[in-house]
Amino acid sequence: xxxxxxxxxxxxxxxxxxxxxxxxxxxxxxxxxxxxxxxxxxxxxxxxxxxxxxxxxxxxxxxxxxxxxxxxxxxxxxxxxxxxxxxxxxxxxxxxxxxxxxxxxxxxxxxxxxxxxxxxxxxxxxxxxxxxxxxxxxxxxxxxxxxxxxxxxxxxxxxxxxxxxxxxxxxxxxxxxxxxxxxxxxxxxxxxxxxxxxxxxxxxxxxxxxxxxxxxxxxxxxxxxxxxxxxxxxxxxxxxxxxxxxxxxxxxxxxxxxxxxxxxxxxxxxxxxxxxxxxx
Amino acid sequence: xxxxxxxxxxxxxxxxxxxxxxxxxxxxxxxxxxxxxxxxxxxxxxxxxxxxxxxxxxxxxxxxxxxxxxxxxxxxxxxxxxxxxxxxxxxxxxxxxxxxxxxxxxxxxxxxxxxxxxxxxxxxxxxxxxxxxxxxxxxxxxxxxxxxxxxxxxxxxxxxxxxxxxxxxxxxxxxxxxxxxxxxxxxxxxxxxxxxxxxxxxxxxxxxxxxxxxxxxxxxxxxxxxxxxxxxxxxxxxxxxxxxxxxxxxxxxxxxxxxxxxxxxxxxxxxxxxxxxxxxxxxxxxxxxxxxxxxxxxxxxxxxxxxxxxxxxxxxxxxxxxxxxxxxxxxxxxxx
Numbered sequence: 001x002x003x004x005x006x007x008x009x010x011x012x013x014x015x016x017x018x019x020x021x022x023x024x025x026x027x028x029x030x031x032x033x034x035x036x037x038x039x040x041x042x043x044x045x046x047x048x049x050x051x052x053x054x055x056x057x058x059x060x061x062x063x064x065x066x067x068x069x070x071x072x073x074x075x076x077x078x079x080x081x082x083x084x085x086x087x088x089x090x091x092x093x094x095x096x097x098x099x100x101x102x103x104x105x106x107x108x109x110x111x112x113x114x115x116x117x118x119x120x121x122x123x124x125x126x127x128x129x130x131x132x133x134x135x136x137x138x139x140x141x142x143x144x145x146x147x148x149x150x151x152x153x154x155x156x157x158x159x160x161x162x163x164x165x166x167x168x169x170x171x172x173x174x175x176x177x178x179x180x181x182x183x184x185x186x187x188x189x190x191x192x193x194x195x196x197x198x199x200x201x202x203x204x205x206x207x208x209x210x211x212x213x214x215x216x217x218x219x220x221x222x223x224x225x226x227x228x229x230x231x232x233x234x235x236x237x238x239x240x241x242x243x244x245x246x247x248x249x250x251x252x253x254x255x256x257x258x259x260x261x262x263x264x265x266x267x268x269x270x271x272x273x274x275x276x277x278x279x280x
Numbered sequence: 281x282x283x284x285x286x287x288x289x290x291x292x293x294x295x296x297x298x299x300x301x302x303x304x305x306x307x308x309x310x311x312x313x314x315x316x317x318x319x320x321x322x323x324x325x326x327x328x329x330x331x332x333x334x335x336x337x338x339x340x341x342x343x344x345x346x347x348x349x350x351x352x353x354x355x356x357x358x359x360x361x362x363x364x365x366x367x368x369x370x371x372x373x374x375x376x377x378x379x380x381x382x383x384x385x386x387x388x389x390x391x392x393x394x395x396x397x398x399x400x401x402x403x404x405x406x407x408x409x410x411x412x413x414x415x416x417x418x419x420x421x422x423x424x425x426x427x428x429x430x431x432x433x434x435x436x437x438x439x440x441x442x443x444x445x446x447x448x449x450x451x452x453x454x455x456x457x458x459x460x461x462x463x464x465x466x467x468x469x470x471x472x473x474x475x476x477x478x479x480x481x482x483x484x485x486x487x488x489x490x491x492x493x494x495x496x497x498x499x500x501x502x503x504x505x506x507x508x509x510x511x512x513x514x515x516x517x518x519x520x521x522x523x524x525x526x527x528x529x530x531x532x533x534x535x536x537x538x539x540x541x542x543x544x545x546x547x548x549x550x551x552x553x554x555x556x557x558x559x560x561x562x563x564x565x566x567x568x569x570x571x572x573x574x575x576x577x578x579x580x581x582x583x584x585x586x587x588x589x590x591x592x593x594x595x596x597x598x599x600x601x602x603x604x605x606x607x608x609x610x611x612x613x614x615x616x
Contacts, residue, residue, distance in 0.1 A: 008432045008495050011425060011463035015387070015416040024413045032401055098400075107397035111458065114361055114391035115414040116383040275363030 021117035025125025030132055033095055039133075042094060046087035046137035053080060054148045061152050072149050074162045077169060078241040080142055081176075082234070087137040088180060089205065095133050096184035097197035099126045100273065105192035113275035123269055127181045134180060139173035164242055172240045176233060179258050183229075186265035189272035205229055222247040225254070232257045312375035315340050315466050315498045316360060321369035323355050323522075330355040332522040334369070338500055342492035344509030344530070345502040346609060347519035353502040354394055356519070357468045361391055374466055387416055390459030394470040394502075396451050398443040404430055405439040408457045415462035422461065429457045433487060449480035456487065460497075467491065467499040473508055481508075488512045506606050518612040525612035533608045540607060541573045541581060544597035545588065552593045559587055564610050572601065574611065 033039045053076070060070040103109055112122050146166065150159055159165070187200045212228035225231035225247035232254040238244065239251040247254075316338035323331040331352045345353050358364045360373055362382040371378040373385045399407050405426050412422030430439040433453040438446070443454055452472060459467055472488060473481045489512045491497040503509050509516065509530075516533055518525040526533065545552055553571065556563045561584065562574035573584060581598060588595050 008460065008491065009428065010495075011417070011421070013421050014418060015462075016418060017416070020416075021414050024410070028410055028413075102400045106400045107393070107395050108399050110363070110391075110393045110395070111397045111399065111411065112414070113363065114386060114389075114393070114459075115411065116387035116416060117414060118383065275361065276358050 019121075021115065022121040022125035022128060025112075025117075025122065026128035026132070029099070029126070029129035033129070033133065038094065042087065042090050043133070043136060046084065046091075047141055049080065049083055050141040050145055050148075053145055054152065057149050057152045072158055074165060074241065075243055077142060077145065077165055078237060078243055080145060081138060081169070081172060081237065084138050084141070085230070088134055088176065089202075091133045091137060092130070092180050092184045093198045093201060096130045096181070097188055097201065098194040099129060100185055100188040101192055101194050101197050104189070109273065110275050119270075119273050123185065123273060126185060130181045130184065131177050134177040135173060138177060139170060142169045142173065168241045172237050175236065175240075175258070179233065179262055182262045182265035182269075186268040186272075189269055223249050225249045226257045229261070312340070314338060314372075315343070315374060316500065317370075317372040318356075319370040321356075321359065321371060322367045323352070323359055323364055324367045330522055331359070331366070334519075334522070334524055336517055336524050336527055338517065339515055340498045341515060342489075342498070342513040343500050343515040343517060344513035345500055345517050345519065346504070346506065346509050347525070348504055350521075351504075351519040352522040353504075353519055354470055357391070357470055357500070357502055360468065361386065361389070387462070388464055389466045389468060390462070390464035392452075392455045392459040392467065392469045392472055394474065396448075397455065398451070400444070401442075403440050403442055404435055404446075404454055404457070407443055407454065408461050411458040412461040417462055425461050425463075426457075429460050430454075432460070433457045434483060448475040449477060449484075452476055452480070452484060456484070460491075465498060467497055469499055469501045471503055472501065473503070473505065485511050506609055516608065518609060520612065526608065530608070539575050539580070540601045541575060541584065542597070542599045542601045543571050543573050543584070543595065544569055545571075545593050546596055547591075547593035552588070552591060555587055555591050556584070559583070561587075562611060570597075572607065572610075574607070 056070040057072055060067040060072070103112070109122075113119065143166070146159065146169065150156060183204065184197070184201055187204075188194075188197045190200075191197060208228045209230060212224055212231050215224040215227065216222055225235060226249050231247060231249075235245060235247050235249055235251060235254040236258060238246055245251065314337045316336075318334050318336045321331055321334040322329065334352075334356070345356065347353050355364065359366050360371055360378060362378055362385070374388055376385050378385060399410060402410065405423070408426035408430060409419075409423040412425055413419055417425065427436075427439065430436055433456050435450060435453050435457065438450060443451070446454060452474065456469075456472065459469075469488065473484050476484060485508060488499065488501065492499050492512060492514075499512075501509060501513055514530060515528065516530045517527040549571065553563050556573060560576060561579070562576075563571055575581070575584065581600075584598070585595060587593075
């Protein structure tokens with residue numbers, strides 16, 4: 001008599017609602033990336049600025065003469081997020097470029113979509129993986145910087161005087177992360193090669209910047225900043241943090257550009273994420 | 281909170297599995313009369329019509345979906361899974377409308393695709409458990425069933441290997457495992473023995489037969505390999521050029537109302553085939569030396585000899601043959 005039946009048996013246990021499928025995808029993806037050493041390195045590197053800034057706050061609190069130079073201002077937090085863009089770029093490429101491309105390469109889409117999940121669940125799950133890491137290097141350290149400032153100064157005076165900071169950090173981080181996620185996932189759905197996605201994303205970033213730079217040189221005006229992805233994001237960021245705008249482009253135009261980018265990306269995803277590729 | 285691990289299942293505490301076969305489907309899952317119902321299904325790829333006004337019922341049990349390449353078999357399965365939106369027609373799977381309940385249907389069916397497919401960067405047990413979780417199983421249960429199903433399909437010893445390192449035969453088995461992990465009521469198997477060596481193919485067919493006949497899992501086996509369908513299935517649906525060519529119980533379709541003879545002649549074979557056909561004896565045109573003649577009820581080998589004598593053809597060999605699925609297929613599709 002066998003001590004354990006290794007034949008096929010039916011399952012009579014509980015089943016979870018299908019709406020959780022995106023969470024399963026997200027959890028699995030995050031776990032997979034956290035097992036990679038380069039990922040840990042990028043995440044650690046992304047928090048160095050936070051430590052440096054906190055050290056500066058500490059010095060400004062301890063040394064009166066240094067407070068004017070190193071003390072916190074509202075624009076410090078805007079600059080902090082702007083300088084984190086390097087890690088946003090790295091993570092977008094390292095995590096995002098393969099999220100759909102590798103599934104397409106391994107014919108995994110037909111496996112995913114034969115399960116009780118929708119294409120929206122699939123995209124949401126993939127987006128959640130990238131968004132988690134991006135928020136980990138933008139929103140979370142920026143908030144901790146604000147909390148650190150309060151703890152180091154021992155008062156709420158700065159936070160009370162800059163009530164806009166918490167919502168501004170949150171809104172800008174989420175806008176940036178959402179736009180980047182949409183763009184990278186759309187590019188990732190266009191090919192089966194992770195490298196192509198990385199090159200395309202870098203191309204979109206640098207080429208649009210180069211076009212803007214050329215237009216600025218020719219016209220002598222910054223009104224064309226909307227052609228640049230990073231320019232539009234920076235303009236919207238300045239408006240959210242209530243900082244002086246760096247370009248003469250109306251903020252509404254920059255918002256429309258980012259919204260259009262999201263719309264185009266979602267449209268690409270709608271067409272490319274399918275259980276079967278029909279070439280008619 | 282449950283946490284999935286890669287550890288093997290504990291033999292003494294098998295969680296919520298119940299019995300093996302006879303009580304399928306569960307009390308909350310009514311057993312429908314038909315596994316699949318199609319009504320006027322038309323699927324088009326641009327100007328090409330892959331399925332043309334197909335109406336058919338697939339009974340519960342093992343059904344073979346047979347047809348030459350390009351007949352529309354895979355298209356039908358993909359339409360049933362909701363991957364393709366049909367131009368016309370209605371589809372029901374396990375009594376549920378495909379358009380209205382795609383997710384509920386997909387939670388109750390398993391799909392083994394024709395092409396290789398896996399989630400990159402996972403070993404076999406993680407992959408199958410992940411598929412179980414995607415299908416709604418809790419993490420711990422999904423992991424336990426993943427181990428069990430991998431043993432069942434013969435990958436127990438290789439379950440910690442990266443799927444990318446698997447041979448073609450092993451990849452076929454892992455595709456079956458991921459389709460089974462959530463205990464589906466109906467399996468769609470698309471060319472499950474593709475690329476397998478003879479031994480692996482036999483083992484795969486044995487698994488499929490066991491699932492259908494001993495474990496109570498209904499299945500639709502799409503294949504262009506007649507022996508595969510003949511060995512594993514009870515019912516047959518033959519597709520040709522996007523239309524149903526014939527369907528029914530294999531036994532009945534094979535069971536002749538007449539008899540079949542293998543014939544070798546000396547003379548003009550094309551002309552003799554035409555003579556046979558003109559006299560109501562079915563004989564698919566063939567380039568081969570041996571022709572197969574379907575003699576309907578009421579006629580016998582004597583009629584074949586008589587026709588040969590009338591037309592100056594010499595019969596060098598005549599042997600009564602057993603009807604095979606190939607005959608059914610040839611008759612239905614009208615090919616040699």
